[in-house]
Amino acid sequence: MTTVIEQGSGLTLRHVSKRFNDDAAPPVLDRIDLSIASGEFVSIVGASGCGKSTLLRLIAGLDGDHEGEIGFDGERIVTTDLSRGIVFQDHRLFPWLDVEQNVAVALRNAPLSKAEKARAVAEHVALVGLKGYERHYPHQLSGGMAQRVAIARGLVNRPRLLLLDEPFGALDALTRRRLQLELQRIWERERITMVLVTHDVEEAVLLSDRVVVMEARPGRIGDVIEVGLARPRKVGDARLTRLRDEIVGRFFSSGS
Template identity: 85%
Template sequence: MTTQVEQDRGLTLRHVNKRFNGDAAPPVLDRIDLSIASGEFVSIVGASGCGKSTLLRLIAGLDGDYDGEIDFGGERVVTTDLSRGIVFQDHRLFPWLDVEQNVAVALRNARLSKAEKARAVAEHVELVGLKGCERHYPHQLSGGMAQRVAIARGLVNRPRLLLLDEPFGALDALTRGRLQLELQRIWEHERITMVLVTHDVEEAVLLSDRIVVMQARPGRIGEVVEVALPRPRKVGDRKVARLRDDIVEGFFTEAA
């Protein structure tokens, strides 16, 4: 049985390597070492092909074929688990289910009574600002509303770790900005560990305690940047822009 002390250990990756198509293939991820504390918000950024999403899939347990150690709450990650939720760029809602039913899907295997499940769904629909929309179907929702449903579904099991794989990448700038604020509000309310993969460096600066900057071919950690800026952070703030520019400049330096 996992103890509370072990749960509070957070997430640890030690010498993680990943190859596709056998040992002869070049590594997609090379010697990844990273520790994320319980309750921390960490973003992973980097150029396309650096292995960001592959790394997130390993942490989620969607792919257990890797070398090294991924430890969460005192246990090696080899498959999916209710303690780790995930939200993708594509909301992946079932079109024949309404908002309430789409969120409830995540509770199918939960050891809760029918009343407890209904209460959990209602609480999380309200948490993401969709109270009153419970009976709406996906085709009746905007892209931003659909992503709110996906976030509610990722949280309804009360995971200790929420993984987000470019969840706002397909949204327009205004909707993206609103959901960034919403995600920060949810994180501050829930205080669970969050790991965000994003290609938007400014988004990472706005939301994160730390930013993991990945390098490509093979995918590896170039640096880890502490974001020592007070919250809430705003787009256009000079300190936000300066840190964003410093990180982006590092991408160009690496490419040169």
Template identity: 90%
Template sequence: MTTLIAQDSSLTLRHVSKRFNGDEAPPVLERIDLSIESGEFVSLVGASGCGKSTLLRLIAGLDGDHEGEIEFGGERIVTTDLSRGIVFQDHRLFPWLDVEQNVAVALRNAALSKAEKARAVAEHIALVGLKGYERHYPHQLSGGMAQRVAIARGLVNRPRLLLLDEPFGALDALTRSRLQVELQRIWEHERITMVLVTHDVEEAVLLSDRIVVMEARPGRIADVIDVGLPRPRKVGDRDVSKLRDDIVETFFTETV
């Protein structure tokens, strides 16, 4: 399986602002400036309402009504594109399709032969550790397995950017921990650009090269933190815990 990082998969946001319900409404996002390098893993953290998921939707091209510019690979984002995949908290699998068919849905409009599509689907099912489950339906899968299918579907088009919106937020702690390890492995294998939205600061420390801390009302970037810890990282590692505690104490501790 070849990677795509030879192509420019950098992401640049310049003065991005977003309002809902017209110009008179207070901004959800205000003057976001951010540059992400090709192959970098960046997490967005912040309290509820700071605009993390809204920002991810703008990057995905699901909402083009904003101020400022968003460029991917040097080109302005105006709509959705196969070069940008997205995985949501809700796996959104089709219950009447099996694992193989759910992954293959993402290739419906791809310029590949039937054999090439089948090979790509098989490779990505194996990549997320679900070989042998191709004929299982969503109701036969655990929540963690269903999210693996969603990740495979997000990757099967070989996107240069994968956007992840709280993909493990609905899972139990043990399954979440296992999938964090899996996502680290997948990123190291694929080396595509990844942007993760999460409320879990420790998850951000485990996975990221940099962490973007956002503040709310309006949503702004409070700081960008270089993680700088060797990989692989594990929950409970002293340096992981220390950085998590430092971030929480600095940005998320309410003063009385």
């Protein structure tokens, strides 16, 4: 039975710490405390090795070996769940399945009829701008298109929380920019809770309500910055540039 840790909506992390095999080594994550409201978009930035992706895996329920508590919508996270979708840097599409079939994989255990699943797949393929590409296979898609399929697959179960682990990190600059704006559009339409791990501070301030800056060795939250700018936001906005520079300055002054 799932343990209730807190009433209300949103994501809550209380004193979350994580170690790997060597107990004598510094923890990968050290007493992380963070609350994310329902419908909020939060980005997590920090140097390689600060534990960003590890933290995302704990929230997804892919790793339950940690100290502290993680709860979502009042229930303790102990394993993966359809209420939480995840998109990785590597799109992880099945090469023998077409676009439609790759998205439909996420609905395998969903309590929907065949017709309902077909409608959900069609809706989410259209949502990410791939209508007309349903019968294309991964080798027929560009990298950006493949990531769109991965985002559709992450959304098709209508999760209340979408986790994004460097989803645009392997893309060229132009494609990355296009997908950032696409993700902004999807968030504005769907208004589900999103948590994005990224190395790109500019990407974080463009998309997020708040930016969490992590320190490394051990992984801790060094700062949380409110973006506070109305959407839709435009790349090149001087206010975003100033905020990006402020966050980068804090990041380096912390020694991360």
